Amino acid sequence: MSGGSERSRALAARAQRVIPGGVNSPVRAFRSVGGEPLFLARAAGSSVWDVDGNRYLDYLGSWGPMLLGHARPEILAAIQAAAVDGVSFGVSTEREVRFAELLTRIVPGLERVRLVNSGTEACMSAVRVARGATGRDRIIKIAGGYHGHADALLVRAGSGAETLGIPDSAGVPAGAARDTLVVPYNDLAAVEALFERHGPTIAAMIVEPVPGNMGTVAPLPGYLEGLRRITAAQGALLIFDEVMSGFRVALGGAQQRYGVSADLVCLGKVIGGGLPVGAYGGRAALMDLVAPSGAVYQAGTLSGNPLGVAAGLAMLELLEREDPYAQLERYAAALAEGLTAIARELGLPLCVNRVGSMLTPFFWAGPVTDLASAQRSDVARFAAFHRGMRQRGVLLPPSQFEAAFVSAAHSDEDLQQTLEAARETLRTL
Ligand SMILES: *Cc1c(COP(=O)(O)O)cnc(C)c1O
Numbered sequence: 240m241s242g243g244s245e246r247s248r249a250l251a252a253r254a255q256r257v258i259p260g261g262v263n264s265p266v267r268a269f270r271s272v273g274g275e276p277l278f279l280a281r282a283a284g285s286s287v288w289d290v291d292g293n294r295y296l297d298y299l300g301s302w303g304p305m306l307l308g309h310a311r312p313e314i315l316a317a318i319q320a321a322a323v324d325g326v327s328f329g330v331s332t333e334r335e336v337r338f339a340e341l342l343t344r345i346v347p348g349l350e351r352v353r354l355v356n357s358g359t360e361a362c363m364s365a366v367r368v369a370r371g372a373t374g375r376d377r378i379i380k381i382a383g384g385y386h387g388h389a390d391a392l393l394v395r396a397g398s399g400a401e402t403l404g405i406p407d408s409a410g411v412p413a414g415a416a417r418d419t420l421v422v423p424y425n426d427l428a429a430v431e432a433l434f435e436r437h438g439p440t441i442a443a444m445i446v447e448p449v450p451g452n453m454g455t456v457a458p459l460p461g462y463l464e465g466l467r468r469i470t471a472a473q474g475a476l477l478i479f480d481e482v483m484s485g486f487r488v489a490l491g492g493a494q495q496r497y498g499v500s501a502d503l504v505c506l507g508k509v510i511g512g513g514l515p516v517g518a519y520g521g522r523a524a525l526m527d528l529v530a531p532s533g534a535v536y537q538a539g540t541l542s543g544n545p546l547g548v549a550a551g552l553a554m555l556e557l558l559e560r561e562d563p564y565a566q567l568e569r570y571a572a573a574l575a576e577g578l579t580a581i582a583r584e585l586g587l588p589l590c591v592n593r594v595g596s597m598l599t600p601f602f603w604a605g606p607v608t609d610l611a612s613a614q615r616s617d618v619a620r621f622a623a624f625h626r627g628m629r630q631r632g633v634l635l636p637p638s639q640f641e642a643a644f645v646s647a648a649h650s651d652e653d654l655q656q657t658l659e660a661a662r663e664t665l666r667t668l
Contacts, residue, residue: 308648
């Protein structure tokens with residue numbers, strides 16, 4: 240940290256005049272942790288620098304995409320080379336074929352994949368395919384599960400919505416939300432009960448296999464297997480929203496980590512190496528329902544964009560070659576254990592949830608297994624923790640209901656610095 244915040248403040252004042260709330264995505268306003276504006280200027284490896292020259296160790300990772308850290312030369316070179324060839328054609332390119340081939344090789348069960356521009360589009364489209372395939376309208380989601388901001392999925396949607404205390408958005412027609420049924424995470428009996436009542440009308444259950452948008456929550460043993468069994472028995476599809484967990488909790492995502500296969504998988508975040516890319520896919524028979532081979536319409540002017548695909552290809556090729564998962568696991572485990580140990584020493588109730596390189600400190604004894612238990616956390620304490628860490632040069636996601644992300648660029652020195660900052664901060668709480 241080198242001091243001031245004048246430039247961030249000045250930019251925030253200008254932004255307030257021309258951008259709603261001064262930000263292009265709600266959580267960026269940092270409201271739930273005190274609202275000190277932050278404008279970043281550049282990033283490299285595990286660090287980001289704000290416009291006032293302050294450096295932070297980054298556990299936000301652009302909300303997930305920067306799994307290898309910032310400014311990896313291979314990804315930058317791929318983007319630059321693609322840009323020279325043409326930034327957008329609106330017509331197919333060779334890179335898209337190579338990317339789809341790579342994705343179908345890496346992601347379990349993916350026989351066909353369609354590229355879109357965001358996780359929101361991926362989830363919205365996968366739900367449409369499920370409804371088209373089954374001829375049923377209802378879907379099940381979990382309380383606190385976030386699947387982007389399509390109307391039908393903005394019900395008990397965690398993340399920014401949960402943070403702001405507006406679990407349902409204004410502007411969503413009752414009709415769009417009517418067919419969305421909600422159950423608590425990690426509760427198979429609740430899913431069974433819904434199928435008992437509404438079985439023949441339920442097209443799919445969409446779920447983050449490892450929820451990250453109510454903070455990180457792990458599936459209890461048998462939960463994902465149970466969802467697989469129940470949906471299959473009911474003729475409904477199981478959609479894994481792996482926009483966050485994909486390529487992060489394992490190269491092949493949660494499907495690979497837990498050995499459970501979904502019918503449709505939604506991808507985003509890491510898949511674009513930091514550029515706006517999403518994807519959804521599954522078995523050929525299902526994905527062939529998508530236009531132009533089938534009757535489920537879905538399209539995109541910039542889908543398969545050359546820059547995004549080049550960045551994504553470079554990212555996934557690096558992940559395959561460098562296999563950073565053991566290192567990510569080690570670092571994140573040491574961080575989680577370190578935080579837990581410090582809190583125990585200080586007699587502070589803290590439950591650190593971690594799956595792979597996703598983690599969240601909840602400020603109560605826990606365990607946190609669903610949205611209700613996540614919401615028992617002392618969010619004022621989380622906000623104070625966030626501010627204290629930020630003052631000490633560590634940037635965490637600015638909400639209790641988000642996952643912190645470790646990258647492969649985080650070093651042992653970073654770990655020590657983070658734990659020292661945490662010790663000093665937790666001592667003040
Ligand atoms: C981020 C996220 C989305 C939405 O992706 P966008 O690219 O922000 O539209 C959907 N699902 C999950 C699980 C996410 O974490």
